[in-house]
Amino acid sequence: MSGADATREQIDAIYRAESRTVLATLIRLLGDFDLAEEAVQDAFLAATDQWPRDGLPGNPRSWLISTGRFKAIDRLRRRARFDAALGELATRLDQQSPDPAEIDRDQVDDDRLRLIFTCCHPALSPDAQVAMTMREVCGLTTEEIARAFLTSPPTIAQRIVRAKSKIRMARIPFEVPPKPDLPRRLDPVLRVVYLVFNEGYAPSSGESLTRPALCTEAIRLGRLLVGLLPDPETEGLLALMLLHESRRPARTSAKGELVLLPDQDRAAWNRELIDEGLALVARAQSADSVGPYAIQAAIAAVHAGAPTARATDWGRIVALYDRLLVAEPSPVVELNRAIAVAMRDGPEVGLELIDALMERGTLEDYHLAHSARADLLRRLGRMTASRAAYESALGLVRKEPERRFLARRISELSSLDEHV
């Protein structure tokens, strides 16, 4: 391999590692998403032209940022022939002087956080927050995002265009929220990251059981957030994702079928991810107040530490669900608590709780409520009622692997019927 080829490979690696960071700083310096994106492309184009000839600069990131900035000012000057206001903007940008040496690490870290908080600004629609985060922070293409969320590239492109124009029109600032605002503003950020993870771990519809690329991106974002903004909930979310991700190898059978937690081969769980997750759970639990992500991570940690489903500390899990109900009350959390109670005190007690919950009507359309009921009925030997509940679940389920799982259970119960 020639020296130039080696440099080109280095440029590719620098692009993967640095392009989003360079983008974030350029958005701050130029005050515009589109202009900054063009500047990033221009800067890397200049790098492919110059670096193989002149060698890598001492600090490639600073080189890219200042080159991008100059290229953007050039672009504005050229366009100023048609729009005088752009000429003024170019002059103003030229006078602000970010000497590459001034672009220090802290500043750059802040820029990355600014970018995340701007993409997840509550004034943008939740769909737009996700699309913007995947595009601008993760650097995925519109096509990749569309594929991940089973929608069309024009839909995603439109969301991004609208979000950018809202940022411009309503003047959404490119900043990390001040301390008092942080908890409120961190919520949508964590929600976006967790949504990306969940869409990868259990896609909301479609044929495939998981989309690992999305989980990887979400965990990468989680690590970035923990690195930049250590906070018990941020750590809790990363721990939760790592502990779920650790079970992925055991969650699918050789035939590609869904395997539930009690039936998983725990030796196949990823120990490295579990250790990283457990350390984060311990750190998050030592905080003064523990939020919903840290509590859910603590629940996942109990599972991760149990040698078998039967040997799980269900009492501790029920206690954690009690805390979760206080932190974030929801019928789904109540359902999960009921399932844990059934594991601790027997299916009869759990069934009573679930029946009471379903009488309130809020979980009527939730397939997992019906399948949890079905599972408890099956364990109580009430096969006809169990089959009816599985059928209710089957009528509501949207995910293909879960549909196959429920259909399998129903056919098992039917064959039992014939033999009884």
Added chain:
Amino acid sequence: MKYLCIVYADEGAFDAMSESEIATLDEESLANDEELRRSGHLILAQALQPVAAATTVRVRNGRMSATDGPFAETTEQVGGFVFIEARDLNEAILIAARMPMAKVGSIEVRPEFDLVKKVRERQATTDAPRP
């Protein structure tokens, strides 16, 4: 940058409130306007009569029509507005959140649109000289 904070509320919500609750809300709203005036954010604040007093005017094909009521039937009606100057959307949101009416109804925060600039830019790109 200017933002119009449009105050929406379900007019029926006031029926459920006591005299003294309404009096407190009114006084708090005036005090908040005064606070915004002192901090230099306020351009103009105005409460409005209920929609029962509203008339909607249209001109179509040169003919004017005036009809009773608001343009659209919604559960929440415009009850007033506060026109403010804010650094950016984040400041505008914080200001809107401090408005006492935010606890009863909702505040729509709408950024200004510079129509003058748009018209000037359009004129600049056409060759025809303008007075």
